[in-house]
Amino acid sequence: MTTGRAREQAVAGLLKVEAEDIRQAMCNRLITAGTDVMVKPETQEKANQARDALGKVLYSKLFDYIVTCVNTALRLKSDTVTMQVSVLDIFGFEVFQVNHFEQFCINYANEKLQLHFNHFNFMLERALYAREGIELVESDFVDNSACVELIENKGWGIQAILDDVCIMPKGDDKQFLERLMQTQQVKSHGHFGASKQRFETFVVNHYAGSVAYTTNDFCEKNKDLLAVDLVQMMQKSKSKFFAQLFENQATDVAPARPGRKGGGGGGSVAYKSVSATFKTDLASLMDAINKADPHFVRCVNPNSQKKAQLFENQKAVEQLRSLAV
Numbered sequence: 001m002t003t004g005r006a007r008e009q010a011v012a013g014l015l016k017v018e019a020e021d022i023r024q025a026m027c028n029r030l031i032t033a034g035t036d037v038m039v040k041p042e043t044q045e046k047a048n049q050a051r052d053a054l055g056k057v058l059y060s061k062l063f064d065y066i067v068t069c070v071n072t073a074l075r076l077k078s079d080t081v082t083m084q085v086s087v088l089d090i091f092g093f094e095v096f097q098v099n100h101f102e103q104f105c106i107n108y109a110n111e112k113l114q115l116h117f118n119h120f121n122f123m124l125e126r127a128l129y130a131r132e133g134i135e136l137v138e139s140d141f142v143d144n145s146a147c148v149e150l151i152e153n154k155g156w157g158i159q160a161i162l163d164d165v166c167i168m169p170k171g172d173d174k175q176f177l178e179r180l181m182q183t184q185q186v187k188s189h190g191h192f193g194a195s196k197q198r199f200e201t202f203v204v205n206h207y208a209g210s211v212a213y214t215t216n217d218f219c220e221k222n223k224d225l226l227a228v229d230l231v232q233m234m235q236k237s238k239s240k241f242f243a244q245l246f247e248n249q250a251t252d253v254a255p256a257r258p259g260r261k262g263g264g265g266g267g268s269v270a271y272k273s274v275s276a277t278f279k280t281d282l283a284s285l286m287d288a289i290n291k292a293d294p295h296f297v298r299c300v301n302p303n304s305q306k307k308a309q310l311f312e313n314q315k316a317v318e319q320l321r322s323l324a325v
Contacts, residue, residue: 016239025229026050053226061245086292088285092319093208101221104158104213105278107206111148112282114207116289117296118143144207147191151204152279156185158204159275166219166273173215177202208321222273 005019012019026047029040042050093110094103129136151158161179165171180186180202181194193203195212203212234246272280300319303310 015234015242016237017233021233021236025227025233026054028229029227030229049220050227050230053224054230056224057226065245086288088289093206095209095211099211099213100216101213101218101274103211104204104218105275107204107211108148108151108278109282110208111144111151111206112286115144115148116286116294120294146189147204147206150186150189150191153185156183158186159279161186162218162222162275163273166223171219173200173218176218177215222275224274 008019008022012022015022027042029042029046031038031040090110090113092106094106096103126136149157152160154160158180161183162176165176165179168175177200180192186192191205193205193210195201195203198212198214200216201212201214203210231246235243237243237246300316302316303312304315
């Protein structure tokens with residue numbers, strides 16, 4: 001048995017599905033036109049994307065399941081009101097030689113958290129100045145709300161444009177970039193720019209510095225939907241555990257505008273893009289933080305080699321700048 005077939009059999013055994021079903025679902029696509037059903041062979045790139053999408057969905061669902069189990073086990077049985085202490089290990093601002101959709105999401109989260117940090121500390125400073133009888137110059141307040149608006153504005157923000165392009169039948173990364181450059185509110189925004197060094201990129205001027213994002217795979221990663229064949233395969237798994245995990249899984253069958261119902265096909269449910277889901281989750285996190293009495297600990301990683309007694313000055317300076325210190 002070849003290595004590929006052996007791995008296929010191993011995965012099928014773990015998921016309690018047929019190996020042939022895995023191969024067919026990843027390497028072929030069922031296309032329904034009226035009453036006719038056609039089988040279209042997928043390219044290697046599309047098959048790899050289907051494999052990766054299944055892996056990510058499995059990871060996400062298993063992670064959510066474990067979190068639910070832990071929260072259920074820790075939940076108090078009585079109605080006694082208690083204090084709750086939560087620890088949030090926030091994202092680190094990321095900027096690499098090439099920055100992708102993942103860095104865009106992480107840095108968006110950093111902008112939101114930094115906005116909260118700025119406002120919270122400004123309120124503390126204002127209270128302190130009032131107690132000391134000192135006049136406060138409010139123009140000294142560092143406000144990054146304009147950058148947050150550039151990203152998440154519902155009408156013309158980067159996320160909204162990305163979602164609009166993703167629901168177009170032939171929407172792709174090229175159209176996404178063109179829409180960004182053609183939208184007046186975006187192209188004239190002080191926190192947005194075009195990269196002069198590289199094509200297929202756009203620049204966001206974050207609080208910690210400017211980051212050039214390549215648009216390659218932005219649309220594909222934002223949709224990140226499973227083919228209906230893969231969903232149906234998992235729903236037919238002999239394992240009740242996996243079958244239940246995929247009961248309400250969204251598929252890539254004609255997704256409508258994010259948050260609305262998708263087109264026909266088994267297993268199709270309301271479609272929500274990755275960026276829209278990330279935005280909703282981040283909003284829930286911010287609501288929880290805003291209701292709490294926060295305390296902040298700024299951490300600096302001394303070196304990239306994970307060694308003791310080693311302090312890289314340049315790395316420390318870069319992190320302090322990213323923390324807006």
